[in-house]
Amino acid sequence: MSSHQQDPSVGDEELRPTQTEGYKVGEKKTVEEYAQLDANDESLARWKASLGIGAGEGGAGDPSKPKLALHSLSLVSASAPGGRVSINLEQGKEQLEALKKNPLTVKEGVDYQVSISFTVGSEVLSGLKYLHVVKRAGITVDKLEEMIGSYGPRAEPYEKRFAQxxxxxxxxxxxxxxxxxSRVIDDDGTVYADWTWAFKIAKDWA
Structure with missing residues (x-):
């Protein structure tokens, strides 16, 4: 999923990430530029290795692919059938628009984690955040803001789980x-995905 599906009942002001005082957004670089950064800096080398970038390894990104593609959103719980209930975010526009009418069912009182699966395609993405606003009968009842982190391009999907x-x-x-x-945004305000879904609380998992 790389297109935006927005719910006008949730204003953009509710999905603005928290700004850290004194924090300055770093300059964006290509995979090739990151690969050529100071090879003698051990901490920088470890950071680049965590992104799958090594000296002289430029060109790992595929410019034909989207910068970020979302595959699924899951509610992960030990008590859920199969350990999770999931939404396929690779569906077509009509199917995605129907998500509000076909809510996930969550068993009351259980512990769960929101998890997203995504692929980074064409360049290093830094400072990614996941935010969501939950509304019930038009009233905001919950907000979540979680750091996803920084990721380099690779073919295999990443999975990020958030706080329980x-x-x-x-x-x-x-x-x-x-x-x-829900929204995925980076530290300079670029929105990579924006979509709406729904869940309901029940006595048991459906």
Missing amino acids: EEAPSGMLARGGTNVVR
Whole structure:
């Protein structure tokens, strides 16, 4: 998924990442430029190795591919059938638009983690963040902002899991659908994905 599917009920101001005071966005570089950076700097060399970049290895990115492609979003829980419930974000536009009408079912009171699977295609992406806003009956009930990190191009998908959360419980929690607008953004404000989905709380996993 690389296209944007936006829910106008969630304003952009609610999906702005927190800014760290005094933080300055670093200059963006190509894979080739990163590969040629000071090879004598051990900490820099370790950072480049974590991105799959080595001296003289430029050209790892594929310019024909999107900078970032999302594959799936999952709610991971030990109690869920198969360990997770997932949304395929590679579906067509119509199927993605139907996500709000076909909410995921989450068992009340369980611990779970939001997880995303994605591929980086054409260049190093740094300072990626995942944000989402949860609304119920038009009222904001939860927000999440998590650092994804920095990643270099590779063919195999990455998976990033975020902090553990606890699903609400009780009759009130089970009484409606939670609409979520999610966004992946980097530290200079570039939005790579923006989509809407939904979940409902039930007595058991469906």
